Amino acid sequence: MKVKYFLWLLVILPIIGSCSTVDGESGKTPYDETKDMVIDILKTDDGKKALKEVLADDELKQELVLDSAIVAQSIEGTLLSEKGKEFWKKSFEDGEFVKVYAQSMEDENKNLLKKLMADPEYRAMLIEVLQDPALEKEIVDLLKSQEYRQYLKDLITETLESPLYQAKIEEILLKAANEKTDSGESEENGGA
Numbered sequence: 105m106k107v108k109y110f111l112w113l114l115v116i117l118p119i120i121g122s123c124s125t126v127d128g129e130s131g132k133t134p135y136d137e138t139k140d141m142v143i144d145i146l147k148t149d150d151g152k153k154a155l156k157e158v159l160a161d162d163e164l165k166q167e168l169v170l171d172s173a174i175v176a177q178s179i180e181g182t183l184l185s186e187k188g189k190e191f192w193k194k195s196f197e198d199g200e201f202v203k204v205y206a207q208s209m210e211d212e213n214k215n216l217l218k219k220l221m222a223d224p225e226y227r228a229m230l231i232e233v234l235q236d237p238a239l240e241k242e243i244v245d246l247l248k249s250q251e252y253r254q255y256l257k258d259l260i261t262e263t264l265e266s267p268l269y270q271a272k273i274e275e276i277l278l279k280a281a282n283e284k285t286d287s288g289e290s291e292e293n294g295g296a
Contacts, residue, residue, distance in 0.1 A: 132140075145151045158164065182188050195201045220226045233239060246252055263269050 146155065183192070196205075
């Protein structure tokens with residue numbers, strides 16, 4: 105009940121304040137005085153509590169949900185505008201933005217791929233595309249191209265120079281050498 109009176113007060117105060125004249129001393133219009141008063145009221149604990157109760161109202165929430173279609177249309181219109189396209193173009197040139205964007209979409213992309221791979225129709229289409237002779241020829245041509253060979257060479261060189269990879273190779277070689285030594289010793293002991 106207290107909330108209803110508070111809301112009526114917020115509605116009536118500006119009306120009452122607009123009926124008076126301009127205050128000669130402060131130079132403020134009744135509108136400015138009323139606005140300041142309403143802001144002060146909203147900053148109080150009672151004002152905050154009343155706003156929370158109003159925002160928790162189911163009818164108001166329903167109206168906000170209905171207006172979300174308008175919000176969606178506005179966003180769509182903005183994104184498809186020339187300014188929106190320019191914004192996305194500039195944003196995707198920023199490496200940090202691309203990284204954050206990709207990370208935010210990672211789980212959704214994984215789920216989408218899992219669903220697609222479980223879909224028999226999609227799998228059949230994928231197999232059909234991969235078995236297409238034209239695509240197969242393009243892939244073979246790509247793999248034989250000088251650019252791809254250079255890329256592969258650079259990738260292998262970079263991998264071999266990686267300290268992590270070098271440590272793994274060393275570990276594998278030491279393990280193989282130890283096994284060779286152990287098997288050689290067991291043959292000598294077994295044959296004697």
